[in-house]
Amino acid sequence: MRHLAYAAMLAFVLVGTLPLHRVFGLDLARQVRRVVLAVLPVAAVFVAWDVAATAAGHWAFDPAQVLPVRVLGLPLEELSFFVVIPLAGLLTYEAVGSVLRAGSVRRAVQQGLRGDRRVPDGRDPRGRGRS
Amino acid sequence: MTYTAAASLGVVVALALDLVVLRTRLVATRQWWAAYAIIVFFQLLTNGWLTGRRIVTYDPEAIIGGSRVAFVGGGRLVFAPVEDLAFGFALVLATCVLWERLGSRRGGHDQP
Numbered sequence: 001m002r003h004l005a006y007a008a009m010l011a012f013v014l015v016g017t018l019p020l021h022r023v024f025g026l027d028l029a030r031q032v033r034r035v036v037l038a039v040l041p042v043a044a045v046f047v048a049w050d051v052a053a054t055a056a057g058h059w060a061f062d063p064a065q066v067l068p069v070r071v072l073g074l075p076l077e078e079l080s081f082f083v084v085i086p087l088a089g090l091l092t093y094e095a096v097g098s099v100l101r102a103g104s105v106r107r108a109v110q111q112g113l114r115g116d117r118r119v120p121d122g123r124d125p126r127g128r129g130r131s
Numbered sequence: 132m133t134y135t136a137a138a139s140l141g142v143v144v145a146l147a148l149d150l151v152v153l154r155t156r157l158v159a160t161r162q163w164w165a166a167y168a169i170i171v172f173f174q175l176l177t178n179g180w181l182t183g184r185r186i187v188t189y190d191p192e193a194i195i196g197g198s199r200v201a202f203v204g205g206g207r208l209v210f211a212p213v214e215d216l217a218f219g220f221a222l223v224l225a226t227c228v229l230w231e232r233l234g235s236r237r238g239g240h241d242q243p
Contacts (some may be wrong), residue, residue, distance in 0.1 A: 006186050009177050016173070038230035046222055049137065058134045058193040065186045082222070088173075089223035090230055093166040100162055 005065035006077040010084045017088040020095040025112030028090065038090065043082035050074060050082075134193040138214040141221035148228050155231045157224065167223070174219045179209035 021028060028035050051072050053059060066075035095108075102108035132140075149157050157163040181187045182200065189212055191198040196206020196213070206213055 005184060006181065009180050013173070013177060034230065034233045037233055038226050042222065042225045042229065045225075049141075053134065053137070053193075056193075057190050059187055059189045062186050062188070065184065085219070086223060086226035089166070089170055089226055092169050093162065093223075093227050093230070096166040096169070097162050100165070 002065055003067055006061075006075065007067060010077060010080055013084055013088050017091045020091045023112055024095045024098040024108055025115050026091065026094045026098065028094065035087070035090065039083060039086045042086060046082050047072070047074075047079065050078060134189070134212065134214045135195050138217035138221070142217045145221040145224040145228070148225055153228055153232045155228045157228055157231060163224070163227065166227075167220070170223055171216070171219070174216070175209045175211075178211040178215050178219070181211070182207075182215075183210035 020026065051074060054061075054073060061075050061078065066077055069076040071079050098112060099105050099108040102111055146158065149155050182189075183202075185200070189196075189198075194206060194212040194214055199205050199207075200210050201207050202210060208216065
């Protein structure tokens with residue numbers, strides 16, 4: 001089981017964030033292209049950085065705590081990190097957006113579970129300038 | 132380039148992307164900072180797992196801290212090098228910036 005130590009962390013992140021999609025009625029699943037275009041370019045840059053830093057010895061992975069699969073010299077989990085973490089970030093960002101638009105977590109969840117995604121007129125959904 | 136320098140550069144690039152290049156100005160919004168507050172809490176947890184268990188180890192020459200993996204102190208926060216905070220901030224901010232830039236929602240109106 002020890003070789004699953006890194007994979008378990010990614011699973012924890014997905015288990016914690018994927019339900020946000022349903023609970024807050026998010027629409028990432030209907031905007032797959034937008035998700036891919038937001039995640040992949042950034043992931044490409046960070047994977048390049050990671051490959052270079054790993055090659056330079058800035059950091060290293062314990063072979064006993066990762067799966068044996070290597071891609072570009074990185075454990076599969078490390079590569080997955082750059083999809084899982086940004087996706088969790090987007091889900092969190094959008095869930096927070098739905099809470100700010102709804103005015104409370106409770107109302108955001110009620111509207112989310114109902115599938116009601118109305119944005120009140122004249123309000124910046126991101127709450128710009130009111131922080 | 133050390134991890135310290137690379138992580139700092141990452142933050143500068145992400146901020147430039149947000150404020151200058153794409154002008155999404157996420158860092159001027161409550162939505163970004165509220166989301167980031169949640170994200171950074173879970174980053175400390177999950178990164179603490181990766182570094183506290185020595186799943187990932189760092190070259191003391193590449194980071195502010197040394198080889199000692201402390202809970203807090205010596206350039207570390209919940210076992211992880213402080214540089215990881217900059218790394219995570221840049222990663223998630225850049226992704227959310229692209230997401231907003233690609234978005235159909237503009238000026239508070241829900242467009243199809």
